[in-house]
Amino acid sequence: MKTISIVIHGGAGTLRKGMMTPKKETAYKTALQLALDSGYSVLKTGGTAVDAVEKAVTVLEDSYLFNAGKGSVFTADETHEMDASIMDGNSLNAGAVSLISGIKNPVSLARDVMEKSEHVFLAGVGAMEFAKKHNYKLKDDTYFYDELRHQQWLEIKDTDNFQLDHSLKKDSKFGTVGAVACDSNGNIAAATSTGGMTNKRFGRVGDSPMIGSGNYANNKTCAVSCTGSGEYFIRGVVAYDVACLIEHKGMNLVEASDEVINKRILEIGGDGGLIAVDTNGNIAMPFNTEGMYRACKSSTGKEEISIYK
Numbered sequence: 001m002k003t004i005s006i007v008i009h010g011g012a013g014t015l016r017k018g019m020m021t022p023k024k025e026t027a028y029k030t031a032l033q034l035a036l037d038s039g040y041s042v043l044k045t046g047g048t049a050v051d052a053v054e055k056a057v058t059v060l061e062d063s064y065l066f067n068a069g070k071g072s073v074f075t076a077d078e079t080h081e082m083d084a085s086i087m088d089g090n091s092l093n094a095g096a097v098s099l100i101s102g103i104k105n106p107v108s109l110a111r112d113v114m115e116k117s118e119h120v121f122l123a124g125v126g127a128m129e130f131a132k133k134h135n136y137k138l139k140d141d142t143y144f145y146d147e148l149r150h151q152q153w154l155e156i157k158d159t160d161n162f163q164l165d166h167s168l169k170k171d172s173k174f175g176t177v178g179a180v181a182c183d184s185n186g187n188i189a190a191a192t193s194t195g196g197m198t199n200k201r202f203g204r205v206g207d208s209p210m211i212g213s214g215n216y217a218n219n220k221t222c223a224v225s226c227t228g229s230g231e232y233f234i235r236g237v238v239a240y241d242v243a244c245l246i247e248h249k250g251m252n253l254v255e256a257s258d259e260v261i262n263k264r265i266l267e268i269g270g271d272g273g274l275i276a277v278d279t280n281g282n283i284a285m286p287f288n289t290e291g292m293y294r295a296c297k298s299s300t301g302k303e304e305i306s307i308y309k
Helices: 022-044 049-061 106-116 124-133 147-156 230-235 238-249 253-267
Strands: 005-013 082-088 094-100 121-123 177-182 188-194 215-217 223-228 272-277 291-298 303-308
Touching: 005 022, 005 049, 005 223, 005 272, 022 049, 022 177, 022 291, 022 303, 049 082, 049 106, 049 177, 049 188, 082 106, 082 215, 094 106, 094 124, 094 215, 106 124, 106 188, 121 124, 177 223, 177 272, 188 215, 188 223, 215 238, 223 230, 223 238, 238 253, 238 272, 253 272, 272 291
Parallel strands: 094 121
Antiparallel strands: 005 177, 005 291, 082 094, 082 188, 177 188, 215 223, 223 272, 291 303
16 A cells, blocks of 8 residues: 555744744644544545545634634635635646635535536636535624634724735734645645635735645646745746656655745745645645644654644
């Protein structure tokens, strides 16, 4: 049997030791452990990489701690606009949704776009029509309300400012979420989900739902999920860039991931991190910020849950 591996992230940014209370730190690590174990148990019982990444991401979406699903940040209009994507490295099938509201688990809707439509990317009103057609029950605004998120928004509302979730703030929540996995058949997959940036306007979309930028999977190379300054990750086509360095430059997973995060994205002014896995179950988790919520587990015995450098 091939090595099975899963890696998850809950966002990268200004995560300095001592900024969070020990209680909060424990809460984050507990949430990461739950998502990690949920995804890994899918792999251990013979489930696919796609099943595993969807499962892990839904657990993170269901936690108020992360900027995805339940914990999504507020837009300029005091609403929530969520994005998600998923990709199967075996078939290169992919699904993505953007600017959706009221959906408890955006990653599951992205998977339905991949498997139940002829399309890859649905947005806004059309994505919501698709959700209704597939019997998604919408949650009301109170489900997504979080006091800390609301305070973040109140501080900058009625201004032209917007706040990336990982910018410097005491006790802030950081948090695009994602997962990558390699299953027992050597197939890989990636999934990413986010609530975007606080006080965002004009229907802004970041890298998370964009195949090739914030999310990518190809059995020939690797599966990648990104977190960070979305505009730069889009310009750098970051997730696909990692795969390209493996395919065309002959780099291994760790070398390619480090090259993109610690050199190429920095050169254009971006910051953040990514998680990646290949068909041999190898793992990479580089970031160029002070911290990144991350965790990994492999049948080789490797297991890690970390926040800081």
